[in-house]
Amino acid sequence: MSTIPKNNLETVAHTPGRASSIGVWILQVVLAAIIAGGGISKLAGDPVMVDMFADIGAGQWLRYLVGALEVAGGVGLLIPALAGLASLGLAALLTGAVITDQFVLEQSPWLPLACLAVAAVIARARWSRTEAVVGTLLRR
Numbered sequence: 001m002s003t004i005p006k007n008n009l010e011t012v013a014h015t016p017g018r019a020s021s022i023g024v025w026i027l028q029v030v031l032a033a034i035i036a037g038g039g040i041s042k043l044a045g046d047p048v049m050v051d052m053f054a055d056i057g058a059g060q061w062l063r064y065l066v067g068a069l070e071v072a073g074g075v076g077l078l079i080p081a082l083a084g085l086a087s088l089g090l091a092a093l094l095t096g097a098v099i100t101d102q103f104v105l106e107q108s109p110w111l112p113l114a115c116l117a118v119a120a121v122i123a124r125a126r127w128s129r130t131e132a133v134v135g136t137l138l139r140r
Contacts, residue, residue, distance in 0.1 A: 024125040028077045028087075031118050035090060036074025042067030056104055069093055077122070084130030087122040094119060 042049045042063050053063040073093065076086025097112035123130070 020125070024122060027118050027122055028083055031087075031090070031115060031122065032074040032077040034115060035070045035077075039067040039070025039072075039074060043071065052105070056100060066093065081129065081133055084123055084126030085133060087119045087126065088130070091116055091119040091123060 042053075049063055049067075050060065053060055056062065069089070070093065073086045073090040076082040076089070079086075094112045094116040098109040098116060101107050101109040101112060
């Protein structure tokens with residue numbers, strides 16, 4: 001049997017799925033870099049981050065926790081089986097960041113809000129794989 005398409009319509013029919021997959025991967029890599037970079041700066045004790053968490057008033061333990069979650073989420077976005085779960089976890093974390101920026105720090109929440117939107121797009125795009133992973137875990 002031949003696997004060569006009989007006409008251009010067959011080739012075009014497969015292109016949007018592949019283009020979408022590539023687009024989601026690009027979003028995953030960019031979001032992973034942004035989130036993991038922020039997490040690393042929190043864990044490394046960047047003075048700006050230390051001051052920001054002092055302004056929040058919850059203690060520096062929160063900086064370490066958020067930094068570790070951000071690094072883990074960034075790495076998770078790059079692992080195909082975990083990308084959907086990682087994006088859901090990051091969406092929850094970013095929701096907290098939006099609320100904290102707006103109401104506690106009284107600064108613009110646009111960056112975490114944009115990252116939250118990207119995380120939501122990734123979560124939706126990877127939903128079927130997320131369901132499969134969760135289903136596998138629940139069967140054990």
